[in-house]
Amino acid sequence: MSILDLDYMVGLVPILLRYLPLTLAMAAAGMALALVLACGLAVIRVLRIPGLNGVTLLFISFFRGTPLLVQLFLFYYGLPQVLAFLTRIDGITATIMGLTLHFAAYMAESIRAAIVGVDRSQTEAALSIGMTNGQLMRRIVLPQATRVAVPTLMNYFIDMIKATSLAFTLGVTELMGATQKEAAGSFLYFEAFITVAVFYWVIVELLAWCQRRLETRLNEAYRR
Amino acid sequence: MIQVANLVKRFGDATVLDGIDLAIDQGEIIVVIGPSGTGKSTLLRCLNFLERPDAGHLTLGDLDVDVTRATRADILAARRRTAFVFQNYALFANKTALENIAEGLIVVNRWPRAKAHARAREILQRIGLADKADAYPASLSGGQQQRVGIGRAMAAQAEVILFDEPTSSLDPEWVEEVLALMKQLAAERQTMLVVTHEMGFARDVADRVVFMEGGRIVEQGPPSRLFNAPRDPRTRDFLRKVLAAQPAIQSS
Ligand SMILES: Nc1ncnc2c1ncn2[C@@H]1O[C@H](COP(=O)(O)OP(=O)(O)O)[C@@H](O)[C@H]1O
Ligand SMILES: [Mg+2]
Numbered sequence: 001m002s003i004l005d006l007d008y009m010v011g012l013v014p015i016l017l018r019y020l021p022l023t024l025a026m027a028a029a030g031m032a033l034a035l036v037l038a039c040g041l042a043v044i045r046v047l048r049i050p051g052l053n054g055v056t057l058l059f060i061s062f063f064r065g066t067p068l069l070v071q072l073f074l075f076y077y078g079l080p081q082v083l084a085f086l087t088r089i090d091g092i093t094a095t096i097m098g099l100t101l102h103f104a105a106y107m108a109e110s111i112r113a114a115i116v117g118v119d120r121s122q123t124e125a126a127l128s129i130g131m132t133n134g135q136l137m138r139r140i141v142l143p144q145a146t147r148v149a150v151p152t153l154m155n156y157f158i159d160m161i162k163a164t165s166l167a168f169t170l171g172v173t174e175l176m177g178a179t180q181k182e183a184a185g186s187f188l189y190f191e192a193f194i195t196v197a198v199f200y201w202v203i204v205e206l207l208a209w210c211q212r213r214l215e216t217r218l219n220e221a222y223r224r
Numbered sequence: 225m226i227q228v229a230n231l232v233k234r235f236g237d238a239t240v241l242d243g244i245d246l247a248i249d250q251g252e253i254i255v256v257i258g259p260s261g262t263g264k265s266t267l268l269r270c271l272n273f274l275e276r277p278d279a280g281h282l283t284l285g286d287l288d289v290d291v292t293r294a295t296r297a298d299i300l301a302a303r304r305r306t307a308f309v310f311q312n313y314a315l316f317a318n319k320t321a322l323e324n325i326a327e328g329l330i331v332v333n334r335w336p337r338a339k340a341h342a343r344a345r346e347i348l349q350r351i352g353l354a355d356k357a358d359a360y361p362a363s364l365s366g367g368q369q370q371r372v373g374i375g376r377a378m379a380a381q382a383e384v385i386l387f388d389e390p391t392s393s394l395d396p397e398w399v400e401e402v403l404a405l406m407k408q409l410a411a412e413r414q415t416m417l418v419v420t421h422e423m424g425f426a427r428d429v430a431d432r433v434v435f436m437e438g439g440r441i442v443e444q445g446p447p448s449r450l451f452n453a454p455r456d457p458r459t460r461d462f463l464r465k466v467l468a469a470q471p472a473i474q475s476s
Contacts, residue, residue, distance in 0.1 A: 121314035128272050128308040128329035129380055130300050139331060143318045222317065222362050 063105035066148030091170035231280035307377035367398025
């Protein structure tokens with residue numbers, strides 16, 4: 001008897017592949033929404049918009065200060081009880097919502113730091129030749145902030161892909177949920193979970209490779 | 225023709241510019257000298273509204289505004305009539321030398337890209353950096369960066385170029401090439417207002433030297449007169465100190 005049931009693991013691959021799109025879709029949706037929200041929050045913080053700035057700080061503090069799993073349970077089980085129109089919220093929606101808010105809180109701070117980090121004298125130079133604030137942002141500040149923020153944002157994306165596995169606690173059958181079901185049927189827990197671990201690992205490595213290529217391209221202008 | 229009347233700027237309780245009056249003729253080269261902390265940078269920054277003055281009147285070509293009432297449009301207009309050369313170059317790090325020079329033409333003057341790039345190439349030629357068109361600032365020496373900074377200001381075709389200590393951040397080896405470029409502009413009668421500690425440049429190039437202290441213009445005049453026969457004791461005192469540090473240009 002071999003230590004690992006390799007045939008079982010190979011057979012598991014096509015089954016898990018069917019659930020991969022859902023995992024990736026939740027991560028992609030969460031990332032897109034989180035990016036939009038984070039940019040908004042970052043701009044509020046950079047411009048210190050009165051009123052909104054305080055609310056933003058509170059938002060960021062809460063979503064960074066509590067576990068993602070607690071936030072997911074809050075949205076999935078808790079919210080429908082207090083908001084009557086949400087008689088029920090499905091697990092996928094609750095997951096995307098949780099990922100969006102949780103990661104937006106982190107991403108807002110790194111985007112803010114990247115914007116603030118752009119050399120202030122370049123801002124003055126842009127204004128001195130008569131650029132408007134909008135032109136200054138679009139043409140000078142944001143391109144440079146992007147380069148600084150991209151590595152961190154890619155890391156959050158990688159974290160987010162792994163975090164989608166929490167969706168199975170809300171009854172969503174994604175990569176992790178599917179593995180859990182297969183394992184429960186076969187009792188081959190080790191084989192099942194090592195297989196799904198490799199799935200995540202490969203996805204993350206592929207992304208890390210894209211990240212390195214992207215960074216090389218973004219850094220071209222700054223090489224001495 | 226540029227005219228500044230009774231310009232006042234305060235930072236909190238400190239009055240940094242205390243009623244500056246200055247008129248600059250077309251083609252005139254004015255050098256501003258004075259101890260540090262005297263408001264020289266603030267004067268230049270007020271002229272293109274990087275600082276908002278607290279009082280005063282500003283005439284820049286056909287623009288004529290009371291600075292306290294300047295609208296957004298007035299401020300943009302003032303900035304288009306003045307170009308700034310910064311002590312630390314302040315080049316756009318995400319743009320090549322060519323793009324740094326063409327940027328204002330494309331974005332502010334709305335020139336087509338090709339036309340702006342053609343003009344930028346002409347300017348690169350004039351500043352002796354034609355071969356660095358596609359180089360990013362990080363790969364240029366300090367002297368080259370400052371020459372691109374001056375090229376960016378030249379592209380603006382402003383009424384006046386404001387230089388705020390353009391050679392003070394440079395390693396000594398690069399100072400000469402930047403001064404040479406400024407002399408070339410002066411020879412072309414580009415109107416310039418230059419804050420500098422380079423007394424040799426002031427003596428050789430300026431039509432008029434302005435000595436500032438404590439937010440006021442203490443005295444001004446042609447360099448020969450101001451350097452050889454300063455009237456105010458503060459001017460005398462200041463010149464004695466700087467000329468002791470730069471003996472090469474002491475009056476002969
Ligand atoms: N943004 C600012 N806020 C407060 N004080 C300032 C600011 N900019 C300049 N100052 C002060 O104004 C005075 C004049 O500064 P500056 O114009 O830079 O002098 P200079 O260029 O002659 O050395 C200094 O005392 C400086 O500390
Ligand atoms: Mg200064």
